[in-house]
Amino acid sequence: FQPKILIGTRVLITAGPTYEAIDAVRGITNRSSGKMGYAIAQAALELGAEVTLISGPTALAKPHGSHGVDVESASQMFDAVMQRATACDVFISVAAVADYRVAQPSEQKIKKSAEALTLNLVPNPDILAHVAGLANPPFCVGFAAESENLAEYAEQKRRAKKLPLLVGNLAQQAIGSDDNELVLFDDQGTHPLPRADKLTLARQLMQQIALRYKGANR
Ligand code: C5P
Numbered sequence: 001f002q003p004k005i006l007i008g009t010r011v012l013i014t015a016g017p018t019y020e021a022i023d024a025v026r027g028i029t030n031r032s033s034g035k036m037g038y039a040i041a042q043a044a045l046e047l048g049a050e051v052t053l054i055s056g057p058t059a060l061a062k063p064h065g066s067h068g069v070d071v072e073s074a075s076q077m078f079d080a081v082m083q084r085a086t087a088c089d090v091f092i093s094v095a096a097v098a099d100y101r102v103a104q105p106s107e108q109k110i111k112k113s114a115e116a117l118t119l120n121l122v123p124n125p126d127i128l129a130h131v132a133g134l135a136n137p138p139f140c141v142g143f144a145a146e147s148e149n150l151a152e153y154a155e156q157k158r159r160a161k162k163l164p165l166l167v168g169n170l171a172q173q174a175i176g177s178d179d180n181e182l183v184l185f186d187d188q189g190t191h192p193l194p195r196a197d198k199l200t201l202a203r204q205l206m207q208q209i210a211l212r213y214k215g216a217n218r
Pocket residue numbers: 014074093094095096097098099124125126127128129141142143144145157
């Protein structure tokens with residue numbers, strides 16, 4: 001039995017990869033499956049929250065009872081989040097947002113030639129940093145997938161993006177797999193969530209988020 005401690009709480013979640021078009025048929029993306037974000041949406045629903053799930057392209061079905069919003073690119077995800085960010089209480093940014101997009105995607109399929117091809121990439125806006133920087137931000141939770149030096153990089157990111165809570169995981173363990181292992185970073189220090197399937201971890205993480213959100217809004 002789980003007490004519904006998040007009834008009346010509006011939780012906004014991003015999940016999955018983004019897809020940045022190169023031309024009419026090609027694009028740049030990453031190996032995020034969306035599983036962790038979707039599991040967190042499920043866990044938030046179980047606690048009674050009102051959940052909006054903004055998702056890049058994935059093969060997953062949205063958890064029953066969530067409000068789903070499908071996007072493709074980081075720019076579309078940025079717009080979808082910003083439209084809803086001031087009307088949510090908790091923002092959990094799980095999406096693996098592409099850091100760059102193609103400066104000028106071609107409307108037509110680019111024809112192959114014998115020449116080398118250079119793609120001009122420009123940085124995407126940091127959605128999470130924008131939300132956390134709002135005048136009256138929701139309780140913001142970030143993720144950091146690192147392939148090394150997890151503790152150091154995660155804490156750096158938490159400070160740079162001004163987050164009360166950042167969840168670290170090892171990229172090689174997290175991306176695409178069914179299991180994961182998390183470390184929570186907050187002002188108090190670190191808190192490990194040992195290896196388990198993503199729904200189990202999502203439930204433990206949502207408990208931690210709910211405790212901190214409730215504590216901060218007493
Ligand atoms: O800096 P890095 O991309 O590693 O930070 C990861 C965190 O920031 C994740 O929570 C991710 O969802 C978020 N992010 C974002 N917009 C970006 C890049 C990352 O919201 N353009």
